[in-house]
Amino acid sequence: MRRLTVPAIKGRKADGVTAEPLVMLTAYTARQAQLLDQHSDILLVGDSLGQVIYGLPSTLQVTLDMMIAHGAAVVRGSYHSLVIVDMPFGAYEASPQKAFESASRIMAETGCAAVKLEGGAAMAETIAFLSARGIPVMAHVGLTPQAVNALGGYGARGRSEEEHAKIMSDGKAVQDAGAFAVVAEGVVEPIAIELTKALDIPVIGIGASAECDGQVLVTEDMLGMFERVPRFVKRYEDMASVISKAAETYAAEVRARSFPTADQTYQPKT
Ligand code: KIV
Ligand code: NA
Numbered sequence: 102m103r104r105l106t107v108p109a110i111k112g113r114k115a116d117g118v119t120a121e122p123l124v125m126l127t128a129y130t131a132r133q134a135q136l137l138d139q140h141s142d143i144l145l146v147g148d149s150l151g152q153v154i155y156g157l158p159s160t161l162q163v164t165l166d167m168m169i170a171h172g173a174a175v176v177r178g179s180y181h182s183l184v185i186v187d188m189p190f191g192a193y194e195a196s197p198q199k200a201f202e203s204a205s206r207i208m209a210e211t212g213c214a215a216v217k218l219e220g221g222a223a224m225a226e227t228i229a230f231l232s233a234r235g236i237p238v239m240a241h242v243g244l245t246p247q248a249v250n251a252l253g254g255y256g257a258r259g260r261s262e263e264e265h266a267k268i269m270s271d272g273k274a275v276q277d278a279g280a281f282a283v284v285a286e287g288v289v290e291p292i293a294i295e296l297t298k299a300l301d302i303p304v305i306g307i308g309a310s311a312e313c314d315g316q317v318l319v320t321e322d323m324l325g326m327f328e329r330v331p332r333f334v335k336r337y338e339d340m341a342s343v344i345s346k347a348a349e350t351y352a353a354e355v356r357a358r359s360f361p362t363a364d365q366t367y368q369p370k371t
Pocket of ligand 2: 147148
């Protein structure tokens with residue numbers, strides 16, 4: 102199976118309609134990518150790895166080197182899904198040139214096919230600059246976690262008329278600039294639906310609406326690895342309990358000297 106391409110993903114929304122919604126999940130490691138690859142259309146190496154993998158307080162501390170190391174691992178572990186790597190905070194906002202330097206490093210050093218960056222109209226010039234130079238860009242509007250300090254928190258967006266207008270104009274601006282798709286995060290449902298209908302490019306929802314052109318979740322959230330997750334996360338598994346139970350059993354067997362047994366030990370040849 103050939104790896105999905107940017108035009109194939111974009112082409113899934115034809116005449117304003119996506120018949121089969123796009124499936125996107127985050128992945129940060131090669132093994133995780135291997136397990137998710139056959140079920141997903143897009144694997145996102147999200148800067149959410151700051152909290153999920155590194156225990157950082159927000160995505161603001163994530164570096165380009167972290168994104169590249171994990172991006173390369175995910176490309177190595179997958180062969181079907183389109184791999185997109187998040188541009189971390191500080192790596193692209195200053196200028197289109199700065200963004201190109203960061204994005205070209207990400208693409209050359211990981212082998213991914215596209216980058217994602219946060220922001221709407223303010224990033225339009227940068228999106229156009231990258232798109233014109235062979236770097237496909239997925240945009241991200243609504244709740245943009247790198248702007249948590251400016252937004253004042255991780256609450257849903259689109260509850261005021263001003264926020265509603267901004268989400269719509271940001272979506273149109275990134276589409277006009279050449280973004281091939283856009284993530285809409287934490288957007289009140291009627292506005293997520295309105296945006297999905299208004300744009301010709303796929304709108305991937307997270308905390309948005311089932312009527313979006315696709316969905317994305319942070320895999321560890323969806324697997325139930327954390328106690329606290331946003332309300333838009335559905336837990337499809339309770340991996341925290343699975344892992345903790347396995348560790349508990351292992352610890353008990355080690356302490357009782359009942360592991361390892363003959364099955365797990367080597368004996369000299371007789
Ligand atoms: O970093 C991330 O995981 C993301 C998704 C939640 C869209 O940006
Ligand atoms: Na992100």
